[in-house]
Amino acid sequence: MNEKELKAFLTDWRIATLIILIVLSVIAIYPHFDQDGNIATNLQYGLDLQQGSWIQLELKGEVVGFTTDRPVNDFITNLSQSLDTEVDQIDATHLEIRKAYTQPDLEVQFTNAGGKLTSYQQGVSKATAEDAKMILENKINSLGTKDATVNTLTGFNNVARYIRIEMAGVDMNEAQSLVGKQGKFEIRVQTTGNDTEHVLFGNDITSVQTPAQNPAGSDNWGVAFTLSDAGAAAFQQAAIQSGATNDPTHHYLTMLLDNQTVYSAPLNTALATELKTTPTRQMIASTGTGTYGSQEATNLEIHLRAGALPVDVSIAGSGSTSAPLGERYKVMVLLAGILALITVGCVIYYRYREPSIVLPMVLINASEILILLGFIALIRFQMDLPTIAGLIAVMGTGIDQLVVITDEILHEGKVPSPNLYLKRLARALGIIVVAAATVIIAMVPLALMDLSTLKGFALITILGVLVGVIVTRPAYGKIIMEILSK
Structure with missing residues (x-):
């Protein structure tokens, strides 16, 4: 050529x-x-092909079919109270129950609430499973774990019972501590003495900013976050009822992750004044000054982003290489x-x-x-x-x-x-x-x-x-x- x-x-x-x-x-x-x-x-x-671990989590919930002669909203409200958990309506004939119950137990509860159980599937809806997947991904990524994949295992009936997490370079103990539990995040307000009452859960936090100096250029560090409309209303109501709006320095806000305190500080005076008349979605949690304040702000950001899984989970299987x-x-x-x-x-x-x-x-x-x-x-x-x-x-x-x-x-x-x-x-x-x-x-x-x-x-x-x-x-x-x- x-x-x-x-x-x-x-x-x-x-x-x-x-x-x-x-x-x-x-x-x-x-x-x-x-x-x-x-x-x-x-x-x-x-x-x-490398060191790592995998965990398969079982989502503790049920998707059930139902019929009722009562108004559906009243029926769901009564059922939620008797079951002591969230009950969400998926469509006209199906509910999602975010707690582990056997079919016989649910049949009794449905009858008492004025309805009838027509079908029973262990697991949660596809939408709830995707929420859990997103929360797990945010938690894993915020903790710096690389090469991690999260997959929901959803059947043809759009009911998901399991989530599989694969984490390369992570041993089994660390993997279980990262994703093997629900990770419930809660904000509580101090009432009288050392008593506190619930304000909101992590799913009412819609966005979290990166740690920053507040005000800009100062040595004081903090994390800004945004509440949903429902979360802002609940926060205002709790602040007023607890007396925090009138005496903010003696009413601490406490943030807990899995019942462990990760942040505690008195309510800001300016915020307390504002809450007397209007709900506020924009919040800033101050963490202190200098290197210590910066590190605490980083840790708090991780906890705020982690959120809470919509349902409880248990480890259904695991393995490692x-x-x-x-x-x-x-x-x-x-x-x-x-x-x-x-x-x-x-x-x-x-x-x-x-x-x-x-x-x-x-x-x-x-x-x-x-x-x-x-x-x-x-x-x-x-x-x-x-x-x-x-x-x-x-x-x-x-x-x-x-x-x-x-x-x-x-x-x-x-x-x-x-x-x-x-x-x-x-x-x-x-x-x-x-x-x-x-x-x-x-x-x-x-x-x-x-x-x-x-x-x-x-x-x-x-x-x-x-x-x-x-x-x-x-x-x-x-x-x-x-x-x-x-």
Whole structure:
């Protein structure tokens, strides 16, 4: 191939696209040596391939069907009082009960409240599960835990019973202390003596600002936060009834997380005056001056952001991977990938006995895996064993499709004319597109279902099929045409 032909070959859109994606993938993966002289990359590994822990939490609640002859609001109010918990209406015939009860116990309570229990499902609504997921993510992120994923396991009936949390680099004891309990956050106000009364829970805090000096430029630190309308009204009512608006210096506000005091200070005088006439949503909790005040403000911000889970939880399952075992899995996965590529090359060589055909097939197959790894590194997707299985599956299906292209072009063992070559290539690509669509349709349910251990496999398989159809198969068609033309 002379210089002109080489330039034309490299500037062909199929080859140029492949080369650009390979270069971008290498940049995204960024192989380099770390401080210890070991090879490192930007790839993120899940619990299967590094030290970490996973916990599966059971959400303590029920979604039940009901009927009643009474006004629904009155029925729900009575039921909430008798059950001593929150009862939310999901739709016209279903309620969510945010406390653990057996079906027989609920049947009695429903009858006493003037209704009838028609169905019973353990768990909570999808919306409540998403709230719990968001709170857990905020708690984990605010505590500086990296490489953590939270997934809700929701059934086809939109009832979620479990949440699975995976935390890389965190041992089991730390993981259980982080997410193994509800984490109830509460604000109370001092009434008389050492007595306090409830004001609001953490779910009435709608936003939290980062620690800042208050006023700006001073040495006094604090955390500003915003209450919901209902929370602001409850705060004003509690301040007035407790007498805090008239004597703020002797009425402390206490913040508790899991019944442990995390903040306590008297009500601000200016705020007390304002609360006499109007509810206030904007609050600032002062934490002191200097380094101590700054650190206390940081800690308080974490507690305010953590909030409270909407329902109680219990640990339904857990597991962990040690650092040596994770490293061993990495080596085994690398060897498995290399062995799979070598095996594929040997089988293809046995079939065609022509290195000029086998080598491009193997290289195209390897480039496809490289592009997928680059995409994984770019979106910081955690690689686990199902993801690796997806990569190997892509490698196998990729070779299958390259064989289809090669056999279609070399029909009857003859090198076709350019026009016939294009017709055969188009026919081969048509077969591949249909096969790819079948694979994607088969994988979509796994990608959409809340089966966290299979999502990686499904997503990588779908992505690999798309990369193959859009990029690597057309590029291989161009490469094999140049080879056969010689």
